[in-house]
Amino acid sequence: MLFDISMRMEKENITVIIGPNGAGKTTLFRTIMGLTSIYSGKILFDGDDITNMQTNSIVKLGISYVPQRENFFENLTVKENLTLGGYLLGREEREAQMKEVLELFPVLARKDYISRKASMLSGGERRMLALAMGMMKKPKLMLLDEPTEGLMPKLAMEVYDKIRRIHEDARVQIVMTAEKARLSLELGDDAYILSNGQIREHKDAKEMLKDPDLEVKYFGIT
Amino acid sequence: MISLLVANSIIFANIIALMAISATLALSRTNVPNFAVATFGTIGIYISFTCIKLLGLGLYQSLIFCFIGGGIVGIIVYQLLIKPLRNRGATREEIMIATLGLDILLIALLNIYADYLTRNFKLMARDFTLSAYDFTVAGLSGAFIMSTITFITIMISLHLIFTRTSVGIAMKAIGEDPLLAECQGINTERLCVITWFIAGALPAVAGGFIPIYWISNPNISLYIVVSVFASCVLGGFTTIYDAALGGYIIGISQTLFISHLADIVGSWILSYGFFIALLIMIITVFTFPRGLYGLPWNRIIERLRIQFYRGGEG
Numbered sequence: 001m002l003f004d005i006s007m008r009m010e011k012e013n014i015t016v017i018i019g020p021n022g023a024g025k026t027t028l029f030r031t032i033m034g035l036t037s038i039y040s041g042k043i044l045f046d047g048d049d050i051t052n053m054q055t056n057s058i059v060k061l062g063i064s065y066v067p068q069r070e071n072f073f074e075n076l077t078v079k080e081n082l083t084l085g086g087y088l089l090g091r092e093e094r095e096a097q098m099k100e101v102l103e104l105f106p107v108l109a110r111k112d113y114i115s116r117k118a119s120m121l122s123g124g125e126r127r128m129l130a131l132a133m134g135m136m137k138k139p140k141l142m143l144l145d146e147p148t149e150g151l152m153p154k155l156a157m158e159v160y161d162k163i164r165r166i167h168e169d170a171r172v173q174i175v176m177t178a179e180k181a182r183l184s185l186e187l188g189d190d191a192y193i194l195s196n197g198q199i200r201e202h203k204d205a206k207e208m209l210k211d212p213d214l215e216v217k218y219f220g221i222t
Numbered sequence: 223m224i225s226l227l228v229a230n231s232i233i234f235a236n237i238i239a240l241m242a243i244s245a246t247l248a249l250s251r252t253n254v255p256n257f258a259v260a261t262f263g264t265i266g267i268y269i270s271f272t273c274i275k276l277l278g279l280g281l282y283q284s285l286i287f288c289f290i291g292g293g294i295v296g297i298i299v300y301q302l303l304i305k306p307l308r309n310r311g312a313t314r315e316e317i318m319i320a321t322l323g324l325d326i327l328l329i330a331l332l333n334i335y336a337d338y339l340t341r342n343f344k345l346m347a348r349d350f351t352l353s354a355y356d357f358t359v360a361g362l363s364g365a366f367i368m369s370t371i372t373f374i375t376i377m378i379s380l381h382l383i384f385t386r387t388s389v390g391i392a393m394k395a396i397g398e399d400p401l402l403a404e405c406q407g408i409n410t411e412r413l414c415v416i417t418w419f420i421a422g423a424l425p426a427v428a429g430g431f432i433p434i435y436w437i438s439n440p441n442i443s444l445y446i447v448v449s450v451f452a453s454c455v456l457g458g459f460t461t462i463y464d465a466a467l468g469g470y471i472i473g474i475s476q477t478l479f480i481s482h483l484a485d486i487v488g489s490w491i492l493s494y495g496f497f498i499a500l501l502i503m504i505i506t507v508f509t510f511p512r513g514l515y516g517l518p519w520n521r522i523i524e525r526l527r528i529q530f531y532r533g534g535e536g
Binding site for chain 2: 035054056067071073074076087
């Protein structure tokens with residue numbers, strides 16, 4: 001349950017939301033995406049009220065959501081997953097976007113990978129596929145729910161590097177939740193600490209990194 | 223030349239396979255076990271009967287109306303039954319029971335319609351056949367040629383839709399994870415409607431062939447439904463290809479086996495053909511419950527290849 005939440009996320013920023021398990025990070029994203037109903041308050045995107053809108057209509061506005069788990073279709077091939085990622089684009093636009101996305105994620109472009117069932121991919125490759133699907137939508141905003149959860153530090157760094165490139169090269173606004181607080185704060189511009197469904201702190205990400213009490217706040221002990 | 227028995231078994235296989243594809247689509251794409259699938263076929267029978275007897279259309283022209291009419295029935299069933307139940311949080315099992323109820327309702331409505339045709343138009347709308355309207359080419363019945371062409375055309379069309387179009391791929395995605403599909407911008411509601419149009423249209427088209435092949439009445443689905451579900455179970459309830467293969471195996475084996483059995487024990491056994499389907503279904507459930515789809519095909523092919531080479535060396 002979320003309550004008393006007031007957040008403003010700027011287009012040019014990578015916003016990081018950190019908090020312990022059960023803090024409400026996923027619920028926050030699901031609420032933005034219309035997957036969980038909101039009882040009071042408003043969610044605005046680019047000036048439009050998207051509160052309780054249908055999920056597919058929210059995606060049409062340019063918000064791409066990459067869930068923490070079950071973020072691709074296991075029984076479909078990599079290419080089919082990417083096609084679905086760009087479902088709202090026209091055929092030619094989708095093919096052009098797929099080309100661009102595969103340049104950013106070359107591991108998926110390999111001949112033996114593109115027609116492989118997604119369930120055959122390794123943990124890191126799965127994250128890359130989920131991000132690539134998110135990018136296929138040509139989004140204005142990407143909501144990434146713990147994009148590095150369960151990954152080895154080296155792979156997590158690789159994923160963060162892709163996120164940085166998506167933000168800088170494709171000029172996509174990023175809002176992400178993170179388990180690895182320090183790593184993600186290094187990448188972020190703006191940071192929130194969420195605990196028990198409430199915002200505990202909002203600061204510049206770099207400043208928050210310097211906070212000696214970060215771990216205490218992060219784990220929700222106040 | 224194909225013998226009459228083999229031709230009939232292929233007609234039956236085409237009918238059963240189309241219905242099995244419909245049931246598999248409804249389950250794998252929209253998570254609904256549709257027990258009324260065979261009665262959708264009976265709707266096709268009566269659309270065909272109406273087109274021929276009342277509108278004066280040709281036997282195979284009426285198939286177009288079966289396709290459209292069946293599709294519309296599919297959409298109505300989705301909008302008035304499946305969707306409201308889902309919105310109220312019904313489980314898959316509850317929806318399955320609801321389709322059983324729907325089956326009984328549809329059979330009752332078809333009986334009323336048959337009586338209506340008899341009373342108002344003096345037509346024999348029960349225990350009729352439309353075989354007199356069929357044609358023959360080089361000793362082959364029109365039903366054999368047309369049902370095979372229809373089956374192949376539908377299979378190719380579905381294959382192209384599900385592999386080449388984003389809408390078809392999206393339909394597969396909805397079956398796997400509807401919420402994630404919605405997060406891709408897919409209007410899952412619209413695609414469920416399209417799926418149910420197809421799920422209604424296919425058995426209705428198959429039903430259009432039944433009165434050429436069998437003496438038909440409003441209750442005929444009760445004799446077909448076992449074979450359809452046996453085909454789905456044998457196929458694995460997952461892909462249209464396995465459903466089609468399951469339909470072909472059940473359809474052909476049921477017809478051929480029961481005919482040979484009739485030669486031995488007498489023609490009374492012909493009414494119990496569905497026992498063969500039931501037997502295959504039981505064997506499937508106990509030996510490979512995930513059906514043909516779940517079999518380790520790579521290992522089987524490898525083993526066969528080894529056997530083949532060993533045989534060659536010997």
